[in-house]
Amino acid sequence: MLDSVTHSTFLPNASFCDPLMSWTDLFSNEEYYPVxxxxxxxxxxxxxxxxxxxxxxTHSRTSxxxxxxxxxxxxxxxxxxxxxxxxxxxxxxxxxxRVVKSEALAKMWGQRKKNDRMTYEKLxxxxxxxxxxxxxxxxxxxxxxxxxxxxxxxxxxxx
DNA sequence: GGTCAATTTCCTGTTT
DNA sequence: GAAACAGGAAATTGAC
Numbered sequence: 001m002l003d004s005v006t007h008s009t010f011l012p013n014a015s016f017c018d019p020l021m022s023w024t025d026l027f028s029n030e031e032y033y034p035v036x037x038x039x040x041x042x043x044x045x046x047x048x049x050x051x052x053x054x055x056x057x058t059h060s061r062t063s064x065x066x067x068x069x070x071x072x073x074x075x076x077x078x079x080x081x082x083x084x085x086x087x088x089x090x091x092x093x094x095x096x097x098r099v100v101k102s103e104a105l106a107k108m109w110g111q112r113k114k115n116d117r118m119t120y121e122k123l124x125x126x127x128x129x130x131x132x133x134x135x136x137x138x139x140x141x142x143x144x145x146x147x148x149x150x151x152x153x154x155x156x157x158x159x
Numbered sequence: 160g161g162t163c164a165a166t167t168t169c170c171t172g173t174t175t
Numbered sequence: 176g177a178a179a180c181a182g183g184a185a186a187t188t189g190a191c
Contacts (some may be wrong), residue, residue: 046181067165078160115167121179122168125166125180125182126167131181142174142175142178143179
């Protein structure tokens with residue numbers, strides 16, 4: 001079932017969605033971050049993903065390696081090529097997004113944290129804690145979340 | 160070693 | 176009935 005995480009059904013982009021490479025491998029593999037090693041390359045990478053260089057640098061080598069869950073989610077949303085359809089914007093301007101593949105997201109986060117016992121239930125509990133801190137806001141729809149006033153770096157015009 | 164923040168884990172109950 | 180949500184409580188983990 002969770003094969004979808006590592007197999008081609010939702011991994012259309014071969015470069016980031018290699019079915020033979022786990023997400024842990026992917027995230028720890030230097031070859032997948034060469035563009036972040038140098039500023040110019042970082043800039044060109046950021047242009048490709050619509051991320052301005054300054055913010056991109058704050059995310060240098062943190063794209064999908066962010067220490068915090070909400071940053072991980074944000075970076076996933078900002079990187080369609082790594083996203084593989086797990087998350088999608090519902091309303092980009094308002095920061096509303098939807099979890100399309102909850103199990104895949106949990107698996108991805110679990111591999112990121114080297115925790116193969118991660119589930120969407122646990123991940124969503126962590127997301128709910130963000131309501132208290134204003135990083136996320138409640139949306140009364142299933143699998144839909146919204147970035148709050150204390151979340152940063154997700155807005156297109158403020159990147 | 161202590162403290163703290165950020166989860167993680169487990170749980171019960173509710174809603175869709 | 177399954178999946179997801181809500182939130183309390185305690186445990187764990189990593190950074191400082």
